[in-house]
Amino acid sequence: MTAPAGGSTRTAVWIVVPIAVVLSLLILLLATREPATERAINFELRGEIAPLIEGEGLDGVWFDIDDHSNQWVVVNFFSTTCVPCVREHPELVEFEARHAPLNDVVVVSVAFDDAAANIRAFFDDFGGDWPVISRDTGSIAVAYGVVAVPETYLVGPGGVIVEKLVGGVTADQLDGLILSAGGA
Amino acid sequence: MRPRVLSWLTLVVVSLSVLVFVAVDERSPATNADKAYALATEFACPVCQGQSVAESDVPVARTIRREIRVWVDEGRTDEFIRAQLVANFGEDIDYTPAASGVTSLVWILPVVVGAVALGGLAVVFRRWRDEPDRTANADDEAIVAAARRRR
Amino acid sequence: MSNSSLGAASVALGLAAAACAVVVVVMGLAGRRPGWFREARLLTWVMMFAATAAVVVMERALITRDFTVAFVAEHGSSQTPALFNVATLWSALEGSILLWTLVLCGYVVAVVLKFRTQGDDPMLAWALLTLFLVAGFFFALMVGPSAPFDRFAPPLGYDGPGPNPLLQNHILMAFHPPILYLGYVGFTVPFAFAIGALCTGRVGEGWLLATRRWTVMAWGYLTLGIVLGAWWSYETLGWGGYWAWDPVENASFLPWLTGTAFIHSVMVQERRGMLRVWNLSLVISTFALTILGTFITRSGVLQSVHAFVESGIGPWLLTFLAVIVIVSLGLIGWRGDELRAPGKIDSPVSREGAFLANNVLFAAFAFVVLLGTIFPLIVEAIDGRTISVGNPYFERMTMPIGFVLLFLMAIAPVLPWRKTTGEVLSDRLHWPAWIGAGSMVAAALLGARGWSPTLAFGLGGFAGGSALRQVVLATRRQGWRGLVGRTNGGMVVHLGVVLIAIAFAASNAYVRQGEFTMAVGDTAQISGHTLTYEGSRLTEYSNRTEKSARVLVDEAKVYEPAIAQYPFAGRTIGIPSVRSTWTDDIALSVLTFPEGSGDTVVLRATVQPLIVWLWIGGLVMAAGSVLAVVPGKRRRPTAPTSAPPTSHEVLL
Numbered sequence: 001m002t003a004p005a006g007g008s009t010r011t012a013v014w015i016v017v018p019i020a021v022v023l024s025l026l027i028l029l030l031a032t033r034e035p036a037t038e039r040a041i042n043f044e045l046r047g048e049i050a051p052l053i054e055g056e057g058l059d060g061v062w063f064d065i066d067d068h069s070n071q072w073v074v075v076n077f078f079s080t081t082c083v084p085c086v087r088e089h090p091e092l093v094e095f096e097a098r099h100a101p102l103n104d105v106v107v108v109s110v111a112f113d114d115a116a117a118n119i120r121a122f123f124d125d126f127g128g129d130w131p132v133i134s135r136d137t138g139s140i141a142v143a144y145g146v147v148a149v150p151e152t153y154l155v156g157p158g159g160v161i162v163e164k165l166v167g168g169v170t171a172d173q174l175d176g177l178i179l180s181a182g183g184a
Numbered sequence: 185m186r187p188r189v190l191s192w193l194t195l196v197v198v199s200l201s202v203l204v205f206v207a208v209d210e211r212s213p214a215t216n217a218d219k220a221y222a223l224a225t226e227f228a229c230p231v232c233q234g235q236s237v238a239e240s241d242v243p244v245a246r247t248i249r250r251e252i253r254v255w256v257d258e259g260r261t262d263e264f265i266r267a268q269l270v271a272n273f274g275e276d277i278d279y280t281p282a283a284s285g286v287t288s289l290v291w292i293l294p295v296v297v298g299a300v301a302l303g304g305l306a307v308v309f310r311r312w313r314d315e316p317d318r319t320a321n322a323d324d325e326a327i328v329a330a331a332r333r334r335r
Numbered sequence: 336m337s338n339s340s341l342g343a344a345s346v347a348l349g350l351a352a353a354a355c356a357v358v359v360v361v362m363g364l365a366g367r368r369p370g371w372f373r374e375a376r377l378l379t380w381v382m383m384f385a386a387t388a389a390v391v392v393m394e395r396a397l398i399t400r401d402f403t404v405a406f407v408a409e410h411g412s413s414q415t416p417a418l419f420n421v422a423t424l425w426s427a428l429e430g431s432i433l434l435w436t437l438v439l440c441g442y443v444v445a446v447v448l449k450f451r452t453q454g455d456d457p458m459l460a461w462a463l464l465t466l467f468l469v470a471g472f473f474f475a476l477m478v479g480p481s482a483p484f485d486r487f488a489p490p491l492g493y494d495g496p497g498p499n500p501l502l503q504n505h506i507l508m509a510f511h512p513p514i515l516y517l518g519y520v521g522f523t524v525p526f527a528f529a530i531g532a533l534c535t536g537r538v539g540e541g542w543l544l545a546t547r548r549w550t551v552m553a554w555g556y557l558t559l560g561i562v563l564g565a566w567w568s569y570e571t572l573g574w575g576g577y578w579a580w581d582p583v584e585n586a587s588f589l590p591w592l593t594g595t596a597f598i599h600s601v602m603v604q605e606r607r608g609m610l611r612v613w614n615l616s617l618v619i620s621t622f623a624l625t626i627l628g629t630f631i632t633r634s635g636v637l638q639s640v641h642a643f644v645e646s647g648i649g650p651w652l653l654t655f656l657a658v659i660v661i662v663s664l665g666l667i668g669w670r671g672d673e674l675r676a677p678g679k680i681d682s683p684v685s686r687e688g689a690f691l692a693n694n695v696l697f698a699a700f701a702f703v704v705l706l707g708t709i710f711p712l713i714v715e716a717i718d719g720r721t722i723s724v725g726n727p728y729f730e731r732m733t734m735p736i737g738f739v740l741l742f743l744m745a746i747a748p749v750l751p752w753r754k755t756t757g758e759v760l761s762d763r764l765h766w767p768a769w770i771g772a773g774s775m776v777a778a779a780l781l782g783a784r785g786w787s788p789t790l791a792f793g794l795g796g797f798a799g800g801s802a803l804r805q806v807v808l809a810t811r812r813q814g815w816r817g818l819v820g821r822t823n824g825g826m827v828v829h830l831g832v833v834l835i836a837i838a839f840a841a842s843n844a845y846v847r848q849g850e851f852t853m854a855v856g857d858t859a860q861i862s863g864h865t866l867t868y869e870g871s872r873l874t875e876y877s878n879r880t881e882k883s884a885r886v887l888v889d890e891a892k893v894y895e896p897a898i899a900q901y902p903f904a905g906r907t908i909g910i911p912s913v914r915s916t917w918t919d920d921i922a923l924s925v926l927t928f929p930e931g932s933g934d935t936v937v938l939r940a941t942v943q944p945l946i947v948w949l950w951i952g953g954l955v956m957a958a959g960s961v962l963a964v965v966p967g968k969r970r971r972p973t974a975p976t977s978a979p980p981t982s983h984e985v986l987l
Contacts, residue, residue, distance in 0.1 A: 012612075012671020020664050026709070027657050031650070033636040033712050045272075079243070081930075113243035115929055142251040145272035147230040147244045188761055195772050199793060202775045207786035221848045228723045234581040234637075236726065238848070239574035241909060241926050241939075249850070279725030281710065286717050290710045290724060294703045294732060301695050312679040 045164070050075070050155040051143035053108060055133040058120055063108060063131040065159070072105040072178055073155040076169075077146045079114040080122040085150045088168035089126045095171035096130055105178070106130065110137050112149045156181060220253040223262060227269055227277050236279065248273075338396040339404050342389050342484035346477045349385030349436070352378045353471035360464040364457065372454030375463055379440075379447045382470060386440040389433055390424070393483060397423050402489035406430060409487075412497030414878030419503040425512040426498035428633060428648070429483035434513065436473040438520040443470060446524060450545075458542065462531035469523055472655055480648045497878060500901040500908045507567040515560030515587060519625045521553025522590060525597075526622035529615050533666040538611055538674050543601050548964050550601070550618075551821065554594045555960025561587050562835075562953025573896075573911035573924035575848060575941025577949065578839075580729040582637035585708045586628030589701055593621040596697035603687045606752060607678045612667060613694070615674075619663040624701075626656045636712065682754040689747035696740050703732045730843075734787065741794035741836060744829055745771070745801045767804055771797030783841075791840035795833045802829035824963025831959055834952030842943040850926065854935045862942040864889055864921060871934055881910065884925050884936045888914075896923040896938070920946040 045051075053065040053075065065073060076092060078085040092107060099105040107130040111119050116134040123132060133140070144153060152165040154177055162181050165173070214222075224238035229245040237245045237252070248269070255265050269277050281287040320328075336344075356378040363371025393406065397420050402408040410427045411420065424430040443466045453459050477483060502508050525546040532542035564587065569577035578584060597617040603610050631637055634649030667674070680687050707724045714722050749763035774796030775789055783789050805826045809817030817823055851859040853868040860866075869885040883897035896912040911924035919942060926937040 012674070013668050016664050016668035016671075020660070023660050023664075024657075027653060027660070029709070029712055029716055030630065030634075030636060031653050032716070113247055118930055138247045138250045139254065141244075141247050142269075143272060145230075145274070146247075147273070149243075188765065191765065192761065192768075195768055199772045199775055202772075202779050203786050203789060203793075206779050206784050206789045209784060217849055218847065226725075226727050228725060234579070234583075235574070236579070239572070239576060239579065241573065241924075246926065274721070276711075276721040276723045279723050280727040281714075281722055281724050286714055286720075287710075287722055289713075290706060290728065291732075293706060294699065297702055298695075298699050301699065305691065305695065309680070309683055312681070315679055 045145065045153075045161045048161055050153065050159050050161050051140070053110065053133065053140050055135060055137070055140075057131040057133060058116075058123065059131075061131065063133060065108070065155070068106050069159050070157050071103070072157060074105060074107045074174060075144070075153040075155060076107065076109045077112045077141060077144070077149050077151045077153075078109060079112045079149050080118045081114070082149050084168040086126070088150055088170070089128065091168075091170045093126070093128050095169075095174050096128070098171065098175070108133065110140055112137065112141050112146060154178070154181075216253065216256045220249070220256045223252050223256070223265060224249050226266075226279050228279055230273050230277055337403060338392050338401050339484045339486045342392040342396070342404070343482070345385045345389040345392060346474060346482075346484065349382050349389065349440075350471065350474035350478055352381040352385060353467050353474050356382070356467040357464060357471060360460055360467060364460050364464070371460070375467075376447045376451070376454075378467075379443050382474075383440045383444045385474075386433075386437040389477075389483070390437050393424060393430060393433060394421060397421065400495075402493050402495060403487055404483075405485040405487040406483050407487075408489055408493070408495050410495065410498050412495040412878065414494070415497045415503055416878070418506070418509055419498065422503070422509045422512075423498045425516075426502040426508075429477070429481050431512065431516075432473060432476050432481045432648075433483050435516055435520060436470065436477065438513075438516050439466075439470050439473060439523060442520060442524055443467070446527075458528070458531040458535045458537055460531070461534040462527040465527035465530045466523065469527070476648060476651060480651055497901065500879070500899065500906050501571060503878075504899070504908070504910060505567055505571045507563055507570065511560060511563040511567050514556055514563060518553050518555075518557025518560050519587075519590065519628070521549060521556060522594060522618070522621050522625055524549040524553070525618045529618045530663070530666065533615065533663075533670050536670060536673055538615070538670060540605055540608065543604055543614065547598075547601060547605075547821070550594070550598055551824075551960055551963050554591070554598055555957055555964075557587070557591050557594065558960065559953060559957040561591060562950065562956070566950050566953075569922075569946070570913055571911070573909040573922070573939070575846065575922045575939075575943060577946075580704075580707070580726055582708050583628075583632050585704050586624075586631040589628060589704055589708075590621045590624040592697050592701040592704065593617050593624060596694045596701075597621060599690050599697075600694045603690045607680070607687055609678045609680070609687070610691075610694075612671075612674045615663075615667060617694075619659070620701075623656060623659050623663075626652060626659065630656065631708070637708065684750070684760075685754050686747065686750045686752045689743060689750050693740070693743055693747065696736055696743070700733060700736050700740075703736070704729070707732070737836070738790065738794060741791070741798050741833075744832065745794065745797040748801050748805050748826060748829070763804070764801065767797055767800030770800030770803075771795075783845075785844055788840045788844035792837055795837040795840070798836075799830060799833040802826045802833065806830075819962050819965040821963045824959050824961070824965070827959030827962055828956050829959075831952045831955030831957075834948045834955060838945040838948035838952060841945040842949070846941065846943045848939065848941045851938050851940065852929070852935060853938060854933060859938075859940070861940045862919075864940075864942060866923070866938070866940060868936055868938070869893075871928060871936060882925075882928060883910075884923075884928075884938065886912075886923055886938065888921055888923075894921070894923045896925045898925050898928070915947040917947060919944045 050065060050073070053063070055063060057063050065075075074092075074095070078089075080086075092109075096105075096107045109128070109130065109132045111132070111134040114134070119132060119134040144151070148166075150166075150168055152169045152174075153161055154163040154165070154174065156162045163177050221238055225236050227237045227248070229235050229237050229240035229242065229248075231242060231244055232240045235245075237248045239245075252265060255268070266278060275282075281290045283291055356375050359368065359371050359374045359378065362368040363375070368374070393404070395401070396404045396407045397411050398417075400407065400411055400413050402411070406427070406429050410423050410430070415423065425434050443463075446463070446466065450456075450459050497503065525542075528542040528546045532538050564584070565577040568579075569575070594617075597614065600610050600614055600617065604614050630649060630652040633652065636649070680691065682688060683692075707728050710724045711722050714720055745767060746760070746764060749760070749767075751759065771793045775793035778789055778792040783792065803826075806817065806823065809823045809826075811817070818827070847862040849859070849861045851857075851866065853859060853866075855868055855870045858865055858867045865888070867887040867890070869887055871882055871884050874881045874883065879899045879901045881897040881899045883895045886894045886896070888894055892914060894912040894914065897910040898907060899910050900907045909924050909926075911922055913920060913922040922941040922943075924939050926939055928934075928936055
């Protein structure tokens, strides 16, 4: 801030130079920033123990992720109105069919901000035979830090989160991840 | 002059007692809904541009609002809720910059700059006070007199 | 000729005219062209013609839906209602720059007309040079990175998406951006004269007196623009808020803060000849901050609800900003010794002391807002973390400043210049202070609780009382003339500020919000109001489909908040329903109509007190600015401006 009283030429320089330095730094800072929309999404949970998922499935069977600590768990957050969710669904069906005989992987779908009736219709239409938790899923979504569906979390044996996939998955992608993480 | 002093005294007493009264007397304690709403305004909606969790209508904001409400109903502290959300969604969900590390600068800098400005003003005023008053000399008086005659 | 070629030709003409004008002025300054002013004046008219032609062509293209113009193809639509079709111009970057340029050319024409008799004044020459350079920059933007008249080959039956739905569903969108621009761009004029003063070394009061009306006018437009923007947010965004300390909002607020500091501190310089460097810095920062604000709005480096457009003009604006900063600081450094102020301030408790305090506070306010806005970028640059700075920070940091400013607003208008006595103060502040105390008592009786809003009411009443005292005294003395002129108009502005401060404190402290999931016939309670859901209905419009919820409030008023789907823009937005009364507002918005569960709705209701006074306060401030620009009582040129106060002055 400039001293209100002004001063001799020397004082003026003494005041102007630091301001110039600060402002140059500011402009440099603004010049070197990426646009906000291109910054990476947060992923805070890699390597952490997967937050608890438990609840009643569509079929009435109780699901608890802790019962599957010796398997890989694919946690899929989705909603029936989201287009990429509809698009990725056949891939999940395919992936589940590959692993059903081996019993090394379990897929669990968690509805995100959607009504149970819609979910039931969705699975009737598009197939898929695995636990689907549709009620009171807000806490689960918040615990995983889900921001926009579809989001898929790959949980390794032992319950540690290995990877987070955003915007749709494919069966091969999931298999590849499991393979590279040294599993199955 | 007496009545005016009395009036000012009354004014100070009235104002202070009103302030104390409104600060102490909580007529309706905040409900859980109010507490949850107030908290929701303190967090950024993770996918929106520049809207808080309280403001946005996207699913994730609604979900977080509901979860905050659940936590408030469970009687969790604000610190717990803040820590949970930061752990799950990242540091940038919190609209309040931490008062430690680099981010503490945002709190400290304005105070430092303000103190420097006030200090500068104090120095300047002191210098002004010590400076002798300029008095008009004969030439100045002549200029003024000439100007007045022209008017 | 097609609209594209006509428009592009106009822009090119404008750039050429600006370039010629720069050359003419430079030659004039070098003494090689005695008739330079006449030529510059002609070129100004050419620029004005070019900018007007470009805007007219663009509006014609928008109205006739000429999709061969890329801008129309990208932002226009045959489905957009007529009014918003015109407003589409400023709904996107290229059109905004076009509007900006037109406004700037208008200001340059006004300057040339106003100063037509002073064509041989080098200060005017330097000021015009600055104005032409700025105008040239904006024409160059339109030739380069932000070309509005690019061509597009529309396939058969092509229709555009229309402007962002949020920008075409409220009438305020037709007024808020142009008025904001009148404010933003208006600060170019005092800036140009400040540069002129620095270049000629005539850093006395001349440039201030020449531009003070321009500054007040620009400030008034900026104020009105910001208030209209807040009003628009409140009416359309559906979260019951009007100010969220969002980067783009802050960007418009920053020049307002420094501009406000400036219009106060100029009075010290006019009266006492002091604060020269400070005033120059303020007016230069105000202009620089308008450019920084445009950069923040347009570059997308900061997240914002208002950042509707991202584009490649960021580097251009930043370079321009750097040039402004370097040139201005260089000039101030160079002229340092001549800027030395002759006078001194005798006592901190005096009018000039109060103006000084006002300036320190506004500068601190601006610093806090700027720091908070760009701080996430600083942290990211230092250690790569992404953080946010929002509401809680700004509220905590600016609230104390706001309180002190209100207090200052209460005592400063009654302070005499130079020095004062306790007796004078006690005399003049007596009944304003009682108005303040009375407001607190009244607020407490009406149910206000919590110390900070109550203190805001008290200080607001105090400040309002003292502004009222000045207005009453002035009108008693001078009749209707007691309302016009800078001092008296300024007091009217103060009354508007008080209204806004009180409404802001009340709505912030006593807002109630609730979310309700309701089936038909359900009722809900919020803040003493009853909401009854009566069902939904679907309405088709030319450009959207609306699903609205019929909600009966207090068994009397029907609200119809809705969700609108814009198929062309591929977006869904909420359309809140807001009703104001003098005491409180109810705002309803539909969050969703959940599928598969019958006719239910998830509603959000926000109840806030005194909202309407924010807009009234804004209008009062704008009206006060108009009154301040009307010439008041003329001071004789020989009237003393920095002599010791006469007994007459002390008594007033």
